[in-house]
Amino acid sequence: xxxxxxxxxxxxxxxxxxxxxxxxxxxxxxxxxxxxxxxxxxxxxxxxxxxxxxxxxxxxxxxxxxxxxxxxxxxxxxxxxxxxxxxxxxxxxxxxxxxxxxxxxxxxxxxxxxxxxxxxxxxxxxxxxxxxxxxxxxxxxxxxxxxxxxxxxxxxxxxxxxxxxxxxxxxxxxxxxxxxxxxxxxxxxxxxxxxxxxxxxxxxxxxxxxxxxxxxxxxxxxxxxxxxxxxxxxxxxxxxxxxxxxxxxxxxxxxxxxxxxxxxxxxxxxxxxxxxxxxxxxxxxxxxxxxxxxxxxxxxxxxxxxxxx
Amino acid sequence: xxxxxxxxxxxxxxxxxxxxxxxxxxxxxxxxxxxxxxxxxxxxxxxxxxxxxxxxxxxxxxxxxxxxxxxxxxxxxxxxxxxxxxxxxxxxxxxxxxxxxxxxxxxxxxxxxxxxxxxxxxxxxxxxxxxxxxxxxxxxxxxxxxxxxxxxxxxxxxxxxxxxxxxxxxxxxxxxxxxxxxxxxxxxxxxxxxxxxxxxxxxxxxxxxxxxxxxxxxxxxxxxxxxxxxxxxxxxxxxxxxxxxxxxxxxxxxxxxxxxxxxxxxxxxxxxxxxxxx
Numbered sequence: 001x002x003x004x005x006x007x008x009x010x011x012x013x014x015x016x017x018x019x020x021x022x023x024x025x026x027x028x029x030x031x032x033x034x035x036x037x038x039x040x041x042x043x044x045x046x047x048x049x050x051x052x053x054x055x056x057x058x059x060x061x062x063x064x065x066x067x068x069x070x071x072x073x074x075x076x077x078x079x080x081x082x083x084x085x086x087x088x089x090x091x092x093x094x095x096x097x098x099x100x101x102x103x104x105x106x107x108x109x110x111x112x113x114x115x116x117x118x119x120x121x122x123x124x125x126x127x128x129x130x131x132x133x134x135x136x137x138x139x140x141x142x143x144x145x146x147x148x149x150x151x152x153x154x155x156x157x158x159x160x161x162x163x164x165x166x167x168x169x170x171x172x173x174x175x176x177x178x179x180x181x182x183x184x185x186x187x188x189x190x191x192x193x194x195x196x197x198x199x200x201x202x203x204x205x206x207x208x209x210x211x212x213x214x215x216x217x218x219x220x221x222x223x224x225x226x227x228x229x230x231x232x233x234x235x236x237x238x239x240x241x242x243x244x245x246x247x248x249x250x251x252x253x254x255x256x257x258x259x260x261x262x263x264x265x266x267x268x269x270x271x272x273x274x275x276x277x278x279x280x281x282x283x284x285x286x287x288x289x290x291x292x293x294x295x296x297x298x299x300x301x302x303x304x305x306x307x308x309x
Numbered sequence: 310x311x312x313x314x315x316x317x318x319x320x321x322x323x324x325x326x327x328x329x330x331x332x333x334x335x336x337x338x339x340x341x342x343x344x345x346x347x348x349x350x351x352x353x354x355x356x357x358x359x360x361x362x363x364x365x366x367x368x369x370x371x372x373x374x375x376x377x378x379x380x381x382x383x384x385x386x387x388x389x390x391x392x393x394x395x396x397x398x399x400x401x402x403x404x405x406x407x408x409x410x411x412x413x414x415x416x417x418x419x420x421x422x423x424x425x426x427x428x429x430x431x432x433x434x435x436x437x438x439x440x441x442x443x444x445x446x447x448x449x450x451x452x453x454x455x456x457x458x459x460x461x462x463x464x465x466x467x468x469x470x471x472x473x474x475x476x477x478x479x480x481x482x483x484x485x486x487x488x489x490x491x492x493x494x495x496x497x498x499x500x501x502x503x504x505x506x507x508x509x510x511x512x513x514x515x516x517x518x519x520x521x522x523x524x525x526x527x528x529x530x531x532x533x534x535x536x537x538x539x540x541x542x543x544x545x546x547x548x549x550x551x552x553x554x555x556x557x558x559x560x561x562x563x564x565x566x567x568x569x570x571x572x573x574x575x576x577x578x579x580x581x582x583x584x585x586x587x
Contacts, residue, residue: 058490060490080494084490084491084494086490086491090490092491092510093585093586094509094512103495103505108495
């Protein structure tokens with residue numbers, strides 16, 4: 001048993017094919033851990049099973065093999081300890097904005113009186129800047145506002161961990177920026193533990209402490225874990241002035257464009273220990289990123305990597 | 310009212326006027342075919358001397374309208390009741406049969422909608438029972454229930470249950486995965502999930518089923534009452550036909566249509582009430 005807040009061990013998922021035979025696993029040998037208060041992003045191409053991993057952590061899906069532990073207890077089935085923000089906001093259109101959040105609050109604290117529930121829900125809606133719209137129906141809101149309600153709903157139940165499934169994927173760039181800022185503020189204030197899927201490299205660098213890079217599926221694995229070494233008080237306006245920013249960014253883009261195919265997974269070309277994926281800190285290096293955490297007694301992986309300068 | 314609605318209403322009225330005019334022309338009393346010099350007593354005996362076609366004119370039907378609608382609730386014995394009373398009998402049977410069908414169709418539909426296994430298991434029965442004309446059950450109902458009134462209600466029950474059952478099951482089965490997942494991650498208990506998530510999500514589909522059922526029930530009650538007799542708008546039609554009082558038959562047919570329209574409007578309104586915009 002590990003001492004980490006969340007640890008995932010040897011996770012694997014195989015979907016049965018139409019004719020009943022087993023397909024190649026979408027991902028396998030997934031090992032990682034998240035400490036309390038950490039913000040972890042996961043990046044990878046479509047089809048590598050990011051959402052499945054998140055659903056396993058949420059308890060909505062079962063893995064074919066492997067385990068996930070949170071707070072030293074095995075994750076089995078959904079729980080109020082883990083709040084989920086869905087990609088498609090998933091608000092109930094027949095409830096008002098306040099009703100949606102209050103529904104979650106009442107689920108967590110069934111004995112609270114109505115006033116207290118509504119006050120609690122309103123507080124979190126104000127936190128995401130929707131204090132003026134609490135009596136509207138979701139259909140009357142823009143996409144960005146709907147997603148904010150989803151975030152307020154997840155935060156309102158004060159979960160031990162927050163799972164975000166590409167929450168800003170469907171938003172335009174401007175709206176996305178504003179909500180990222182809001183999320184950043186809230187997370188910095190609450191020290192919420194977060195696991196988030198994203199396709200957006202900049203979003204990951206802005207928000208995350210660690211970024212997990214997944215190789216392509218099938219047989220997807222966690223190829224590397226990139227530590228974002230910039231100070232935690234980042235802002236969207238200032239982050240690109242940090243000298244580390246482009247090093248990290250180039251490293252990530254480089255992985256997605258060039259190396260995600262060959263690093264691990266089905267057509268892996270080089271040695272890689274999925275049980276202990278290398279931790280890299282491209283932000284601190286002037287030279288090509290070095291592998292910091294190496295599996296004991298093994299030679300360093302030969303990283304096919306473009307030098308970032 | 311908007312200008313558009315006014316225009317449409319005007320055209321509707323014009324069509325009604327043209328229809329009534331054509332009807333009047335077609336049923337106008339003609340010169341008798343019997344020659345004037347022929348035996349007039351014989352002609353009277355044969356019914357041709359009255360110089361009328363068989364089909365009533367709009368005027369005669371209008372007289373029926375005035376006559377029945379001016380006193381809709383009189384009761385002068387089993388074969389002579391006001392139209393209001395007859396319609397009330399029919400509506401009462403429809404309401405009772407429909408209510409019973411709802412009480413069964415909604416829970417069962419919910420159950421088979423939630424479980425793909427039960428859905429498959431129930432499917433063959435539903436598929437076989439659904440296309441059976443409700444009136445085909447009549448002999449069995451009369452034999453086993455031994456009461457014509459209850460048999461009428463049973464027929465309404467059996468014809469209303471299928472659209473409601475199928476739509477409820479379909480509506481429940483196709484509730485968005487996301488909403489179910491939200492309820493799951495919030496550890497909502499099954500009853501609360503059913504009442505606050507699945508029911509409102511499936512309500513528009515369920516109401517569509519109820520609206521279809523109500524339409525069928527109103528169609529069927531007329532036929533059922535013609536068979537079992539006694540009371541009701543269907544029996545009224547049959548009774549007036551036996552009296553060869555065609556104006557009254559036409560009047561009753563019009564009333565069936567109007568009541569049916571209001572039933573449909575009622576369910577349309579309910580449907581609008583539960584429909585949500587995404």
